[in-house]
Amino acid sequence: AQKVTQAQTEISVVEKEDVTLDCVYETRDTxxxxxxxxxxxxxxxxxxxxxxxxxxxxxxxxxxxWNFQKSTSSFNFTITASQVVDSAVxxxxxxxxxxxxxxKLVFGQGTRLTINP
Amino acid sequence: EAGVAxxxxxxxxxxxxxxxxxxxxxxxxxxxxxxQQILGQGPKLLIQFQxxxxxxxxxxxKDRFSAERLKGVDSTLKIQPAKLEDSAVYLxxxxxxxxxxxxxxxxxxxxxxx
Numbered sequence: 001a002q003k004v005t006q007a008q009t010e011i012s013v014v015e016k017e018d019v020t021l022d023c024v025y026e027t028r029d030t031x032x033x034x035x036x037x038x039x040x041x042x043x044x045x046x047x048x049x050x051x052x053x054x055x056x057x058x059x060x061x062x063x064x065x066w067n068f069q070k071s072t073s074s075f076n077f078t079i080t081a082s083q084v085v086d087s088a089v090x091x092x093x094x095x096x097x098x099x100x101x102x103x104k105l106v107f108g109q110g111t112r113l114t115i116n117p
Numbered sequence: 118e119a120g121v122a123x124x125x126x127x128x129x130x131x132x133x134x135x136x137x138x139x140x141x142x143x144x145x146x147x148x149x150x151x152x153q154q155i156l157g158q159g160p161k162l163l164i165q166f167q168x169x170x171x172x173x174x175x176x177x178x179k180d181r182f183s184a185e186r187l188k189g190v191d192s193t194l195k196i197q198p199a200k201l202e203d204s205a206v207y208l209x210x211x212x213x214x215x216x217x218x219x220x221x222x223x224x225x226x227x228x229x230x231x
Contacts (some may be wrong), residue, residue: 044120047219096219
């Protein structure tokens with residue numbers, strides 16, 4: 001069965017430090033998608049990125065970057081020069097094919113990131 | 118474009134009582150999802166609708182949970198009777214179609230069962 005592991009339960013850093021959130025996944029599918037979501041205190045899950053299993057190129061978006069390595073089944077997320085507004089719970093997720101061919105998401109346990117001023 | 122709407126935002130009930138949550142997805146989104154997020158855990162899919170039909174309800178505790186999406190737009194999730202372990206945030210999400218990988222989430226309903 002699909003599984004996503006985020007070993008870091010909580011991380012606390014000082015503003016402007018770089019921080020990396022780890023994500024390791026398990027799947028038997030050859031085609032799959034990986035995601036990162038941000039959940040601020042308001043509770044709403046905010047989509048950050050989606051990568052498919054055939055695209056191992058790293059991606060950078062502003063201060064955010066993602067490192068996808070199929071060989072180690074990892075999809076890590078780095079925030080450069082962290083800011084207080086980055087404080088949130090971050091979830092890594094994996095899509096699997098559910099009923100009637102529909103995609104369904106399997107989430108990790110989440111990493112609570114606190115950026116201290 | 119309006120996002121996914123949910124109500125109420127908070128609900129406190131006693132065990133064995135009933136409760137219902139409402140969700141209105143983004144206009145035009147055919148697929149609707151209900152997730153349960155227990156404190157300290159990631160969301161877990163309870164049920165997925167495609168228009169007004171159920172696509173996946175394999176993780177829905179059917180002895181006490183029910184959901185409907187009668188007109189293929191908004192949806193209601195009900196718990197009857199509630200147990201202490203049902204305390205969680207119930208998230209609704211929608212997507213354009215079931216193969217669409219981007220799901221848009223609502224703010225959730227925080228349920229406390231005492």
